[in-house]
Amino acid sequence: MSAPRLALAPGLLHVPGYLDRDAQARLRDAVRAVVRAAPLFTPRMPRTGKPFSVRMTNCGDLGWVSDEAGYRYQPFHPATGAPWPAMPDIVREAWEALAGHPHPPQACLINWYEPSARMGLHQDRDEADLEAPVVSLSLGDTAVFRFGGTERKAPTRSIRLASGDAVVIGGASRLAFHGVDRILPGTATLLDAPGRINLTLRRVTPPGRPDAPIGGPP
Numbered sequence: 001m002s003a004p005r006l007a008l009a010p011g012l013l014h015v016p017g018y019l020d021r022d023a024q025a026r027l028r029d030a031v032r033a034v035v036r037a038a039p040l041f042t043p044r045m046p047r048t049g050k051p052f053s054v055r056m057t058n059c060g061d062l063g064w065v066s067d068e069a070g071y072r073y074q075p076f077h078p079a080t081g082a083p084w085p086a087m088p089d090i091v092r093e094a095w096e097a098l099a100g101h102p103h104p105p106q107a108c109l110i111n112w113y114e115p116s117a118r119m120g121l122h123q124d125r126d127e128a129d130l131e132a133p134v135v136s137l138s139l140g141d142t143a144v145f146r147f148g149g150t151e152r153k154a155p156t157r158s159i160r161l162a163s164g165d166a167v168v169i170g171g172a173s174r175l176a177f178h179g180v181d182r183i184l185p186g187t188a189t190l191l192d193a194p195g196r197i198n199l200t201l202r203r204v205t206p207p208g209r210p211d212a213p214i215g216g217p218p
């Protein structure tokens with residue numbers, strides 16, 4: 001697959017149509033298998049316990065979770081206690097094609113957006129290894145994705161992320177603020193219900209230091 005790569009900012013790449021329709025269907029089916037083994041859960045904000053509007057699950061060695069105790073990575077599902085399912089091949093292949101990083105991803109967070117769900121502007125900074133990028137894959141309805149600079153007050157702009165699009169958040173933009181303003185229901189036919197799936201692939205610990213700190217209460 002040789003989709004064009006558009007630089008949105010240094011280190012921040014948009015790859016429209018990275019996954020063709022067949023690859024999107026493969027990834028959708030792989031996500032369904034993950035969700036059967038590791039059901040979607042509703043994360044809660046640190047301290048306040050306010051629920052997020054997205055639901056989530058993970059695959060890979062580590063998964064990102066959030067509750068009253070804080071944001072963190074952990075090797076097991078917060079409700080079932082089971083290890084996260086293995087990362088599907090198509091997810092690893094996307095990392096290899098897009099990350100430009102010599103070590104494999106350790107965590108893949110899967111977010112499910114109902115049509116009314118959104119995600120406020122934030123930085124991905126719970127990883128001890130900030131050398132590796134975050135690679136994002138989108139399936140289903142188009143999202144209005146907002147991004148800015150590495151300081152909250154920097155100006156922001158938005159782009160639309162369609163089914164099959166990839167984004168790479170790395171280099172000078174690794175700590176760029178980003179979020180999802182809204183979902184545009186009815187813009188895709190890949191999923192049975194209106195909504196959007198986003199996968200974010202990350203490295204969490206520096207190579208050779210598997211016991212390095214992996215986040216914790218902020």
Ligand code: SIN
Binds near residue numbers: 119145178180200
């Ligand atoms: C995230 O920042 O975790 C998700 C971004 C997206 O849904 O595109």
Ligand code: MN
Binds near residue numbers: 122123124
């Ligand atoms: Mn993020």
